[in-house]
Amino acid sequence: MRIVTADEMKALDRAALKEYGISGLVLMENAGIRVVDLIRRVMGGFRGKVVTIFIGKGNNGGDGLVIARHLLNKGAEVKVFSIVNVGEITGDAAVNLDIWRKMGQKIYSVHKGDGINIVKLALIKTDLIVDAIYGTGFHGKMWDSAGRVIEVINNSGKPVVAVDIPSGLEAGTGRVNGPCIRAHHTVTFGLPKLGLYLEPGAGFAGQITVADISLPGVLVDKEAPQRYLLTAECVKKWLPPRLSPAHKGNFGRVLVVAGSRGMTGAASLAGEAALRAGAGLVTVAVPETLHDIMERKLTEAMTVPLPDTGSGSLSREARSRILSLLENMDVLAIGPGLSQAPETVTLVKELLPAIKIPFVLDADALNALAGETGILGNLQAPAVITPHPGEMARLMGVAPKDIQADRIGNAVKASAAWNVVTLLKGARTVVTAPDGAVYINPTGNPGMATGGSGDVLTGIVVSLVAQGLKPVRAAAAGAYLHGLAGDLAAEEKGMMSLIAGDIISTMPAAMKELACPSPNPSTNITSLNHSFTPCWF
Numbered sequence: 001m002r003i004v005t006a007d008e009m010k011a012l013d014r015a016a017l018k019e020y021g022i023s024g025l026v027l028m029e030n031a032g033i034r035v036v037d038l039i040r041r042v043m044g045g046f047r048g049k050v051v052t053i054f055i056g057k058g059n060n061g062g063d064g065l066v067i068a069r070h071l072l073n074k075g076a077e078v079k080v081f082s083i084v085n086v087g088e089i090t091g092d093a094a095v096n097l098d099i100w101r102k103m104g105q106k107i108y109s110v111h112k113g114d115g116i117n118i119v120k121l122a123l124i125k126t127d128l129i130v131d132a133i134y135g136t137g138f139h140g141k142m143w144d145s146a147g148r149v150i151e152v153i154n155n156s157g158k159p160v161v162a163v164d165i166p167s168g169l170e171a172g173t174g175r176v177n178g179p180c181i182r183a184h185h186t187v188t189f190g191l192p193k194l195g196l197y198l199e200p201g202a203g204f205a206g207q208i209t210v211a212d213i214s215l216p217g218v219l220v221d222k223e224a225p226q227r228y229l230l231t232a233e234c235v236k237k238w239l240p241p242r243l244s245p246a247h248k249g250n251f252g253r254v255l256v257v258a259g260s261r262g263m264t265g266a267a268s269l270a271g272e273a274a275l276r277a278g279a280g281l282v283t284v285a286v287p288e289t290l291h292d293i294m295e296r297k298l299t300e301a302m303t304v305p306l307p308d309t310g311s312g313s314l315s316r317e318a319r320s321r322i323l324s325l326l327e328n329m330d331v332l333a334i335g336p337g338l339s340q341a342p343e344t345v346t347l348v349k350e351l352l353p354a355i356k357i358p359f360v361l362d363a364d365a366l367n368a369l370a371g372e373t374g375i376l377g378n379l380q381a382p383a384v385i386t387p388h389p390g391e392m393a394r395l396m397g398v399a400p401k402d403i404q405a406d407r408i409g410n411a412v413k414a415s416a417a418w419n420v421v422t423l424l425k426g427a428r429t430v431v432t433a434p435d436g437a438v439y440i441n442p443t444g445n446p447g448m449a450t451g452g453s454g455d456v457l458t459g460i461v462v463s464l465v466a467q468g469l470k471p472v473r474a475a476a477a478g479a480y481l482h483g484l485a486g487d488l489a490a491e492e493k494g495m496m497s498l499i500a501g502d503i504i505s506t507m508p509a510a511m512k513e514l515a516c517p518s519p520n521p522s523t524n525i526t527s528l529n530h531s532f533t534p535c536w537f
Contacts, residue, residue, distance in 0.1 A: 001234070003194055009190060022214060030214050032069075034209075035130070051068075051129075052080075054133050055080060059092060062091070062095075068100060079122055083109075119149055127158070131167050162205070171196075175200075183205055194227070198428055227440070255332045255333070258271075260312050260314070261339075265337065265452060272504050273504050277511075280466070282300075283304055284302070286306065316347050323351070344368070355379070360458055360461050383421070383471070386458055387424060388424075389404055428444075439472075441480050446495055486503050
């Protein structure tokens with residue numbers, strides 16, 4: 001599913017009018033109806049229910065007035081409060097204001113005087129609040145009177161449905177610079193907005209519903225950018241089928257080069273995750289002084305000893321042995337728990353340009369390239385890098401805060417500069433391809449911020465490459481599955497007690513959930529009657 005900024009969505013709306021004759025009033029009507037559909041699901045009905053709607057002067061306010069009309073027609077008691085002088089409402093929103101008044105209904109301005117007290121009293125007997133104050137055009141900081149209204153709404157304890165985006169949230173960046181609606185549900189129109197899935201904005205959106213408002217699918221396909229929100233439907237389509245004549249060799253041979261003294265767990269987790277994600281054969285290669293330990297830790301995966309420095313880390317002599325092993329492998333993962341021992345760092349830098357099969361670089365394999373990323377320009381095979389923000393900062397020679405300030409931009413820059421697929425880990429993992437395509441993952445939770453979680457992700461990604469997925473799809477699907485398994489583990493164990501092994505243990509349930517025909521309930525995305533195909537890539 002494409003994901004857009006506010007400006008990109010406006011361009012699609014303009015194109016819908018210019019090329020297809022779909023007016024703003026039609027889009028506004030469809031948007032309002034979709035919100036009413038969501039409210040019906042939330043409230044279970046309208047009779048005897050009190051809904052309070054807050055509007056601004058723009059199209060978002062117009063959506064709110066459409067919602068008010070339909071709710072009133074369906075038997076709800078509706079109160080509409082404007083945070084601006086009603087005379088400031090113009091355009092399509094003014095058309096719906098006129099309809100509302102002709103129905104004999106009032107609208108109350110609460111932008112001055114004792115407006116706040118009126119709001120507080122109204123919310124006491126309200127069953128649900130609709131936020132239609134500001135839409136995707138909002139930037140900067142909320143002005144004082146609007147901010148006070150938002151604070152009252154947030155403190156009311158009543159469920160809030162945000163129209164298109166929570167008021168106070170920047171649609172293109174996810175930034176929140178002052179008071180912002182904390183929605184229980186957000187109904188966003190046409191396509192999901194980027195700010196709903198980037199922190200801190202994602203924390204204000206609640207359950208997100210992507211609602212079809214009649215934008216032609218061919219228009220979206222032609223005009224929307226190569227930026228995608230991962231969905232269960234897309235990932236399910238990518239996963240390879242298991243046909244009855246198949247044998248283990250059909251599902252790929254994985255080599256994991258990992259581990260050092262004190263870090264055998266990283267190697268073990270990556271190997272086990274690769275198996276759970278469906279790889280047919282997995283071999284974990286570790287320093288020879290640790291091999292006996294790995295033999296005991298792993299049963300389903302094979303193990304291989306590699307030349308050792310004598311202190312539990314790989315020596316330069318391991319290069320030829322690794323290249324020999326790769327002759328019978330489909331994909332390599334290198335880095336988890338590898339250490340930053342000088343010989344091991346040298347080994348990584350000398351090994352990478354000689355690899356001729358796809359590979360995934362993680363952890364200490366990435367740290368080995370800090371200051372020498374030119375090596376990535378001399379690779380013979382497709383590569384996926386999986387840095388967390390700190391590792392990405394070291395690779396790009398900037399501070400971690402700079403990476404976090406523009407996660408998508410930095411990932412796109414890295415993929416273009418180094419001709420690799422970049423999987424930038426963190427809240428809302430970002431995957432980018434050298435051609436500029438961007439994929440945003442909505443699954444996962446804070447409980448996954450635990451040692452070893454990244455090693456599990458590496459194992460999942462390398463497993464999917466082994467099974468035939470292109471590196472960018474393996475990275476994107478791997479991030480989605482990793483987060484989904486983490487969500488399922490959190491439901492069972494709670495976030496505080498979650499450990500990396502729990503993610504592996506719930507991988508079968510995650511894979512099984514994607515095999516079911518029903519939408520994935522573990523993410524915070526639903527859709528209402530999409531008329532276009534949810535996946536173009």
